[in-house]
Every structure is written in C-alpha cells, then in structure tokens.
Amino acid sequence: MGEFGVTSEVGELRTVLLHRPGTELARLTETNRDQLLFDVVPSLERMRDEHDAFVGVLSDRGAEVLLLGELLPQTIAHSGAARIQGISAAVSERRLGPRLAAEVSAYLRALAPDDLANVLIAGLEFGELPSGIGRSAMSLVRFMHAPTDFVVDPLPNLMFTRDSSFWVGERFAITRLAFAARGRETSLTDLVFAHHPRFLGTRRAYESRTAPVEGGDVLLLAPGVVAVGVGERTTPAGVEALARSLFRDELAHTVLAVGIAQSRAYMHLGTMATMVDTDAIVMNPQVRRAPTFTVSRVPGGDPDVLTVTGPGEFADVAASAMGEARLRVIETALDPSAGDLPVYGADGSNTLAVAPGIVVAYAHATETNRRLRAAGIEVIEIEGGELGTGRGGPRCLACPIARAELPG
Missing domain, CATH: 1.10.3930.10 (Arginine deiminase)
Structure with a gap:
C-alpha cells in the first residue's frame, strides 16, 4: 500500500485521525445535552487532559497523530x-x-x-x-x-472520529450518521480527505447518501473480511450498499451483517466488540451469539448481485470468514462493581489496537483489562472518566488512516 491504507483492526498503527475536544463541548448544557447525545455535561478541562494523554500514548508508540481541528x-x-x-x-x-x-x-x-x-x-x-x-x-x-x-449547531461528538469515516484498503469511506445531532460531522471529514493537500490523490471507497452506515459499526476483521453491526445506527440497507461498493472495488470479499440490539447501550458493534490480536477479540458476551448473516458475491459475477447466507452466531461466523478454526474470545465483565459499567456505559470492549496483541483501553475497565492481560494481551491504560461521557472508548476516538499490513 501507499502512504495511507488499512486492511485490519490490529496492524501496527502508523497514522491516525483524532479530534481534540474544544469549544463545541462548552456548548453543552443541562438543557441540550440529551439532544446532543451526552449523559452528563463533562468537564472540558479534564476531558482535554485525558485526550492529550491519549495522544501522548499513541505518539509514544510511534503513530503519527493528525488532529481534525488543525x-x-x-x-x-x-x-x-x-x-x-x-x-x-x-x-x-x-x-x-x-x-x-x-x-x-x-x-x-x-x-x-x-x-x-x-x-x-x-x-x-x-x-x-x-x-x-x-x-x-x-x-x-x-x-x-x-x-x-x-x-x-455545535458538534460535540466530533471527537469520535471513527464514526464519520473509515479507511478500507487505500481508500476512505464517508458514512452517514443516523442522528441529526451528528449528521454534519461527515461533511467536515469529507472536506479534509477530499481537499487537504496531504490526501491529494486518495480515492473514495464508499459514500452513503441514503441508508445509514456509521463507522463505529464497521470492523475490519481481517484483510477482505468486514463485519458491520446492524442496530440503532446502521441499517440492513446500509450494509447492502456498503457491501456492493466494497465488492465492486475489490476491497473485500466477505461482509458480515451482525444483528445487535436497537439500544443506545449497544450503539455500535465497535462499542461491544473489538479485535485485540489477529485471532483474538474482546466482546460483550451478549454479542458473541448475535445473529450474523454472511454477504458475498458470486466469484467472477456481478458485484451488485449479493449472496446472503445464515444466520449463524457472530463468533463462529467471523472465525470461518477469517479462515480461523476458532477465535480467541475474551468476554468483558458485566459486574458494575468491577468497574466495567460506569454510568456512561463504557464496558471495556471498546479498545484500540496499536499493534497485534497491544491495545489501549480505559483504566476504569479493571476486570476486563485483567482478563485481556491473562489472555496475553498487553493493555495500555488511559483515563476516560470524562471522555466516556459521550459513550465512546479509545477505538471510537480514533480513525486509523494507515496501519501496517499483516504478514501472510
């Protein structure tokens, strides 16, 4: 691949897009916070401190951090x-x-x-x-x-840069966000990727103008295998449109449609499950058996003609699509006393891999982080008490633009 490109969730992170919380969050009040999708009015100062620490961790690991606000x-x-x-x-x-x-x-x-x-x-x-x-x-x-x-309107959720776009192969995909409070975020990401000199010559993989697809629902399980959550934010029609586009451009050969609850507590597939190694995934146990359909194209056939099979259980269908006998599944803790279910709903399954087997996670997910370490995963903890008020973890906060390709 060239300067930019992403084919997995766990390849060594080289370049990533973040947005440092700014004045837009100072616009939140007790009157408008629910409409703007926040459970509480956060402390902007503490939120910035936490975000700066997150940037520091990624930089220390060798990743180039690009800031949307710059x-x-x-x-x-x-x-x-x-x-x-x-x-x-x-x-x-x-x-x-x-x-x-x-x-x-x-x-x-x-x-x-x-x-x-x-x-x-x-x-x-x-x-x-x-x-x-x-x-x-x-x-x-x-x-x-x-x-x-x-x-x-302000865009206080803009810090969750994974939702408005994602990269697959050497191309960027512009999504369509389901809620009006976030709809305009994609226009800003689109401006940067389409017009900034740094991205001159990059091409689109997909741009949704109709059925919603949110980047937080899209997991690049392995090269050519993409899982998409269907729930509160992403629709089946959105998955169909995305699959056709990826097949047409030969960016994927298999798309999995994972049925998750139509609930804000679930929100995105990436909220409930993230890859932590090439063959390992951390997930909420309620998602492990989520009904999953396999979408593919007939080899050599029209990419607009889809073949749909299933449903099967998510963990099993994902392993089969990835060519693995089975996935190593690390289940998150669900006991609030273990620190995994604070009032903001961040339960430890939303991690960001900086390399195979090395992830960034919120420090308050104590029991899940213990389980990850017991499974051989290196966990880099960051504070997220304020960042989590918008219901998003380290993966939500980061849009990888370049990762190293996995061997083989």
Missing part, C-alpha cells in the same frame, strides 16, 4: 471549494429562511480559515452574529430566536 483550517485555506462546501452544509435555508441564510453565508465566507473552522465545529449562536445581520431584511427568524439559540 487539518480543517488548513483545508479551508487551501481550497475555495472546501470553504463553500463547508458553509453550505452548515447553513440551513430551511431553518433560517432564504434571506437570513444568504446573509449568514456571506458573513461566513468573509471569515479567516481558523475562524470559519471554529464555527463549523463549535457552532454559532444568534447572539454571536454581527448586529446588522437579519435586521435590514427584517428576518422574523432573527427576531424570534434567543441570543443563545444556534444559527449553526
């Missing part, structure tokens, strides 16, 4: 098209009306790249607009909104 203004400065596309995705004529939307767009077009990037991430309140906008046009929308109402 790449976005660079992209806007480099590309006029990126500027226009970012503003178009952020300013809703349906919400603001045509005249106010036009005035807000003109205001944003005049901002410096750093300032525009901040608005696209952290949002914009009516009280932060210049006083003249919407006044001369007598905008009812401007008059009837409170100063703290949002002209552009």
